Amino acid sequence: MISAEEFDELFDEIIPSDTARGQEVQERIIALMEKYKFTERDIFSTRLALEEGIINAIKHGNRMDQNKVVQIRWAISSEKVRVVIKDQGPGFDLCDVPDPTALENLERPCGRGIMLMKAFMDLIEYSERGTILTIEKKQGSE
Amino acid sequence: MAAGRRIDVEEVGDVTIATFVDKKILDENNIQQIGSQLFALVEEDGRKRVILDFSSVEYLSSAALGKLITMDKKVKASSGKLRLCSIRKDIYEVFAITKLNKLFDIKDTQEEALQGF
Numbered sequence: 001m002i003s004a005e006e007f008d009e010l011f012d013e014i015i016p017s018d019t020a021r022g023q024e025v026q027e028r029i030i031a032l033m034e035k036y037k038f039t040e041r042d043i044f045s046t047r048l049a050l051e052e053g054i055i056n057a058i059k060h061g062n063r064m065d066q067n068k069v070v071q072i073r074w075a076i077s078s079e080k081v082r083v084v085i086k087d088q089g090p091g092f093d094l095c096d097v098p099d100p101t102a103l104e105n106l107e108r109p110c111g112r113g114i115m116l117m118k119a120f121m122d123l124i125e126y127s128e129r130g131t132i133l134t135i136e137k138k139q140g141s142e
Numbered sequence: 143m144a145a146g147r148r149i150d151v152e153e154v155g156d157v158t159i160a161t162f163v164d165k166k167i168l169d170e171n172n173i174q175q176i177g178s179q180l181f182a183l184v185e186e187d188g189r190k191r192v193i194l195d196f197s198s199v200e201y202l203s204s205a206a207l208g209k210l211i212t213m214d215k216k217v218k219a220s221s222g223k224l225r226l227c228s229i230r231k232d233i234y235e236v237f238a239i240t241k242l243n244k245l246f247d248i249k250d251t252q253e254e255a256l257q258g259f
Contacts, residue, residue, distance in 0.1 A: 044200075101240060110205075
């Protein structure tokens, strides 16, 4: 959720299940963070999380279905940036995602996106059905 | 889409050094191309000792990690060896968080990667 009073600017974009369009939104959010003087480290972390979050919504949520869309809302202040990504997929249970660092999963080529978002962002939250992801980065946080 | 060159390939003795051209290994199409070009080193050219040089890479997503894991498997399957080198601090953190620093043989510099390889 994004409450307007916490932020200075708020944006809303609906894109098709197209990773190139996801990249465009990513670039807009990064440019905004640069305008608000977020640190390079904040930008690195957020870019990584946006990539994982948007790709997950398009590939695993909407299964690349061109008839489905991804809604991305983002809001920024000098203190923090928050992004909400909503897909039209069937949803998933976070508990069903295997631990990619477990020895038996170490060689599996997928399943690391959520873990990276958790490590690099200050907040990562999935809605109950798993179709809405909220991520947040505070300015200057490690 | 035409497949652009995503890696520079150089040979030092019997070792192949593949240096990533892109600063950001994020885009889905780029990652597919990188995967194909890396796998071809092993599957088509039969190269056994491969060093992947990350000195230009500033961003890397989990999809790219997936390709590296598959590359590692292919190299091992052909009884070869794979080393990674010149990974900047932020990117190394991505490997450490996912514990892939334990799966891959990672060296600080290309010189170090070449030593005893």
